[in-house]
Amino acid sequence: MTTVQMLVILLCAPLLQGVLALLRARLSGRPGPPLLQPYRDLAKFMRKHARAGRSDSAIGFAAAGFALGSAIAILLLLPNMFVLGRAYAPFDIVALVFFFALGRAATVFAALDTGSSFSAMAVGREIAFAAIIEAPFLLALLAARTVPVSALLAGASLFIVLLFESARVPVDNQETHYELTMIHEGMLLEYAGPVFATWQYCAQLRQAAMLVLVAYTLAAGGISPVLSSIVVVAALPMVEAFQAKMRVFDVPQLATAATLLAVAALGIDTLGGLR
Amino acid sequence: MRVRRTLASLFLAAVGVAAAAFAVLPPTTSIVTSSVFARYLSLEFVVTPLARPFLCFLAIGAIAVAIWNLKRGRADSGIALAFFCAAMVGVLLAQSAFAFLLCWESMSLISILIVASEHERKSVRRAAFAYAFVSQLGALALAIGFAILAVHAGSGSFSAIAAAATSLAPAARVAATVAVLLGFGSKAGLVPLQFWLPRAHPAAPANASALLSGVMLEIALYALVLSCFTLVAPVGVIAGTLLFLSGLAGALVGGLAAAAESELKRLLAYSSIEHIGVMVSALGLAVCASVLGFPALATLALLAMLFHALNHTALKTLLFLASGTVVERMHHVTDLDRLRGLGSVALKRSAPWILVGCVAAASLPPSNAFVSEWLVLHGFIGATLSGNGALVAIGVLGLFALLLGGGLAAAAFLKLFGLAFAGEPTSSHERPERFDASVAALALLALLVLALGIFPLPVLHAMLAIAAGTIGAPAVRFDGTLTNAAHLATFAAIPVALALLYWWYALRLQRKQDGVWACGSSLPARASYSATALTKPLRRIFAFALFPERQRALFPAESSDFPTHVRYAVSTRDLTNEAARFVAALAQRFVRRLRIVQSGRMRAYIAYAAAAVALALVLGR
Numbered sequence: 001m002t003t004v005q006m007l008v009i010l011l012c013a014p015l016l017q018g019v020l021a022l023l024r025a026r027l028s029g030r031p032g033p034p035l036l037q038p039y040r041d042l043a044k045f046m047r048k049h050a051r052a053g054r055s056d057s058a059i060g061f062a063a064a065g066f067a068l069g070s071a072i073a074i075l076l077l078l079p080n081m082f083v084l085g086r087a088y089a090p091f092d093i094v095a096l097v098f099f100f101a102l103g104r105a106a107t108v109f110a111a112l113d114t115g116s117s118f119s120a121m122a123v124g125r126e127i128a129f130a131a132i133i134e135a136p137f138l139l140a141l142l143a144a145r146t147v148p149v150s151a152l153l154a155g156a157s158l159f160i161v162l163l164f165e166s167a168r169v170p171v172d173n174q175e176t177h178y179e180l181t182m183i184h185e186g187m188l189l190e191y192a193g194p195v196f197a198t199w200q201y202c203a204q205l206r207q208a209a210m211l212v213l214v215a216y217t218l219a220a221g222g223i224s225p226v227l228s229s230i231v232v233v234a235a236l237p238m239v240e241a242f243q244a245k246m247r248v249f250d251v252p253q254l255a256t257a258a259t260l261l262a263v264a265a266l267g268i269d270t271l272g273g274l275r
Numbered sequence: 276m277r278v279r280r281t282l283a284s285l286f287l288a289a290v291g292v293a294a295a296a297f298a299v300l301p302p303t304t305s306i307v308t309s310s311v312f313a314r315y316l317s318l319e320f321v322v323t324p325l326a327r328p329f330l331c332f333l334a335i336g337a338i339a340v341a342i343w344n345l346k347r348g349r350a351d352s353g354i355a356l357a358f359f360c361a362a363m364v365g366v367l368l369a370q371s372a373f374a375f376l377l378c379w380e381s382m383s384l385i386s387i388l389i390v391a392s393e394h395e396r397k398s399v400r401r402a403a404f405a406y407a408f409v410s411q412l413g414a415l416a417l418a419i420g421f422a423i424l425a426v427h428a429g430s431g432s433f434s435a436i437a438a439a440a441t442s443l444a445p446a447a448r449v450a451a452t453v454a455v456l457l458g459f460g461s462k463a464g465l466v467p468l469q470f471w472l473p474r475a476h477p478a479a480p481a482n483a484s485a486l487l488s489g490v491m492l493e494i495a496l497y498a499l500v501l502s503c504f505t506l507v508a509p510v511g512v513i514a515g516t517l518l519f520l521s522g523l524a525g526a527l528v529g530g531l532a533a534a535a536e537s538e539l540k541r542l543l544a545y546s547s548i549e550h551i552g553v554m555v556s557a558l559g560l561a562v563c564a565s566v567l568g569f570p571a572l573a574t575l576a577l578l579a580m581l582f583h584a585l586n587h588t589a590l591k592t593l594l595f596l597a598s599g600t601v602v603e604r605m606h607h608v609t610d611l612d613r614l615r616g617l618g619s620v621a622l623k624r625s626a627p628w629i630l631v632g633c634v635a636a637a638s639l640p641p642s643n644a645f646v647s648e649w650l651v652l653h654g655f656i657g658a659t660l661s662g663n664g665a666l667v668a669i670g671v672l673g674l675f676a677l678l679l680g681g682g683l684a685a686a687a688f689l690k691l692f693g694l695a696f697a698g699e700p701t702s703s704h705e706r707p708e709r710f711d712a713s714v715a716a717l718a719l720l721a722l723l724v725l726a727l728g729i730f731p732l733p734v735l736h737a738m739l740a741i742a743a744g745t746i747g748a749p750a751v752r753f754d755g756t757l758t759n760a761a762h763l764a765t766f767a768a769i770p771v772a773l774a775l776l777y778w779w780y781a782l783r784l785q786r787k788q789d790g791v792w793a794c795g796s797s798l799p800a801r802a803s804y805s806a807t808a809l810t811k812p813l814r815r816i817f818a819f820a821l822f823p824e825r826q827r828a829l830f831p832a833e834s835s836d837f838p839t840h841v842r843y844a845v846s847t848r849d850l851t852n853e854a855a856r857f858v859a860a861l862a863q864r865f866v867r868r869l870r871i872v873q874s875g876r877m878r879a880y881i882a883y884a885a886a887a888v889a890l891a892l893v894l895g896r
Contacts, residue, residue, distance in 0.1 A: 058782060061777045062774040064777050068770075073767070094656070095649060098638070098645060101685065102770065105634075106770075114791055123693065128816055131685070132682065134681070134682040190792065249816070
């Protein structure tokens with residue numbers, strides 16, 4: 001079943017990106033791109049010439065393979081949405097967090113290898129945010145076990161982690177790479193062609209995996225799996241449409257909020273378990 | 276010169292091979308047992324199960340450094356390092372208080388001399404003095420602790436001390452525990468006794484730093500395990516919690532300082548504090564769990580600690596040796612703000628192996644440190660699930676601090692490799708590096724890192740038996756956990772395979788050389804991003820702990836209205852260092868007062884001697 005889920009995500013991750021982009025555009029009063037636009041983009045990048053800032057370096061290319069591999073490992077480690085509704089099945093949360101970190105590290109290596117200051121500026125922000133978001137990520141995954149309230153709190157915490165992980169609005173903005181919002185896009189500015197397609201596809205896979213994690217956690221709290229998936233997919237563009245981009249140095253407060261939510265969830269969960 | 280170099284390296288390698296030979300000797304072989312002195316001063320040397328893995332770590336470090344030394348480093352430095360390693364072998368084999376103190380003190384003294392070997396520089400002299408001070412204070416505490424234990428047991432032999440440990444009086448137990456924790460903790464760089472480490476380790480030549488960080492810290496860890504589970508066992512929850520908290524503080528302080536640091540060797544030293552913090556917090560968890568009656572959890576935590584110690588040996592030896600190569604190739608420039616693109620020319624052959632070391636130091640898959648960090652974190656998750664209030668608190672705190680510290684350390688190593696090794700070189704007049712013995716040493720260590728990361732199971736099984744034996748747990752089995760760890764390693768093989776595929780694709784491709792985007796102009800080398808700039812967001816987020824300060828100097832200074840150029844410098848503060856300095860200043864004032872007794876008059880000294888004799892007679896009656 002995990003393999004089926006993995007194949008579905010591998011095929012549909014760009015579609016999910018298209019749905020999210022369309023919803024966001026509609027909510028902010030624009031007609032929005034076609035649903036299948038991400039597939040067309042990927043196909044376009046595949047046809048283009050591969051280039052990197054530096055001609056003699058293969059690190060950026062190998063890093064793309066690393067990122068894709070870590071995304072596939074994440075999909076293999078994900079809990080299974082198909083068995084939702086039954087008991088919460090434990091999964092290897094530590095490995096999951098570390099493979100997310102590996103994908104991020106690969107992106108950072110690729111960005112620094114180009115030697116571009118613009119990418120390096122984005123890297124500085126990325127490594128700072130990555131360092132403070134790992135702890136809430138793991139604690140929230142650990143908290144979502146049995147007690148409904150703690151699962152909801154953990155889901156809220158994971159949702160904030162999702163904003164970081166998929167470069168969404170209060171933290172970053174996927175659609176631009178200006179100075180204010182140039183974390184994820186800024187790092188990949190120097191890449192083109194099939195390698196850039198790989199980076200984009202990896203980001204879509206990781207975003208889909210994060211969405212599954214949030215939905216799964218909420219479902220562990222007693223919401224039906226289908227409903228929780230819909231809630232999460234709807235909530236993401238709503239946050240983007242109705243929120244302004246945060247100042248970069250206010251973003252850590254968001255991470256603090258995620259940590260507090262996760263610790264609260266863990267506390268409630270433990271008290272529930274002790275009784 | 277070449278003959279001397281080869282002989283010195285062979286000498287060092289021989290000590291490493293001897294350590295490996297001791298590690299595989301059959302159990303409880305007494306090598307030297309001489310009781311010619313009184314029973315308190317007996318010299319006993321036995322290979323214990325706990326010492327075996329550490330002998331292996333020592334062998335790995337010594338042999339790798341010996342190979343590296345064939346090409347780089349001072350020609351005859353191998354000889355001093357060989358004596359240093361021999362003293363460490365002695366520490367691992369010693370099984371009586373006197374033998375242990377003898378070897379421990381020779382290890383300390385030789386390492387102080389090695390740290391001071393470039394004593395022409397003032398910073399090195401100061402670092403060596405700070406290290407000597409802490410080290411001798413630690414040795415004093417250790418001597419007192421061992422004296423208490425030996426007097427209680429009626430013998431200096433460790434087996435007698437261990438047998439008598441359960442009947443220690445409470446006051447004596449507290450005193451002995453505090454003394455040995457101070458003695459070993461100061462050597463291991465436990466917070467708050469770590470302030471000497473980021474000064475002394477970088478001050479030594481690179482091959483010595485590799486052994487100091489990669490092996491001696493692990494020896495101190497061995498001594499901590501030995502004292503917690505044998506000499507003063509059971510040490511109790513309070514000591515375990517203190518160890519745990521100190522480890523957490525180490526992980527946070529080390530990670531944060533490493534992330535903010537831009538000097539290569541100091542960054543590596545701070546990362547050692549972080550890794551030691553991870554290991555000591557796992558040790559603290561093991562102590563608490565075993566005292567509170569969770570032997571399985573304790574065994575898992577101790578296993579994780581042992582495996583992490585092995586991984587730290589491999590990766591830190593690799594990285595410090597690499598720093599030595601950088602020092603030689605780049606003419607003593609080790610500032611990350613000035614090193615660029617070493618991987619394409621100056622360290623062309625070493626760079627891939629250094630990348631492996633950096634990935635391992637960041638505890639990312641597919642490295643060995645990822646597997647051990649995974650085990651440590653699962654130990655803490657086990658603590659949160661144990662149902663015991665104290666352990667739950669330890670688990671949550673541990674997870675939070677280790678992930679934060681680990682994330683910061685990862686940022687430090689991404690910065691290190693991404694800026695200094697990847698990217699465009701600033702100067703192109705270096706000759707490209709060729710494959711030689713120093714590259715071979717790095718390659719061997721990197722292959723070990725990868726092999727342990729992808730096939731950890733045999734080593735884990737061997738260490739499990741040792742951990743269970745040390746805890747005294749009834750044959751705990753972790754088949755589930757260990758098989759999971761092995762599966763994990765196969766997951767880690769997926770990214771490696773895909774990376775190789777993409778690399779092959781990159782090599783086949785005719786890539787156009789069109790440079791980075793620079794708004795249509797060309798970028799001078801000065802415009803490339805610096806390490807200081809890269810960590811600005813981190814400095815700003817953690818300003819409450821780092822206290823960043825920016826200095827700006829205008830040149831020429833006399834006409835600052837029209838400066839020709841401006842120089843910026845950023846400094847951060849290390850609070851633990853400042854605290855240590857404060858304590859040292861207080862101690863110095865106290866010692867100055869104490870000088871009154873040293874009057875220099877003969878009569879006074881005769882009176883002191885008479886008083887001492889009288890006191891001895893009264894007490895010894």
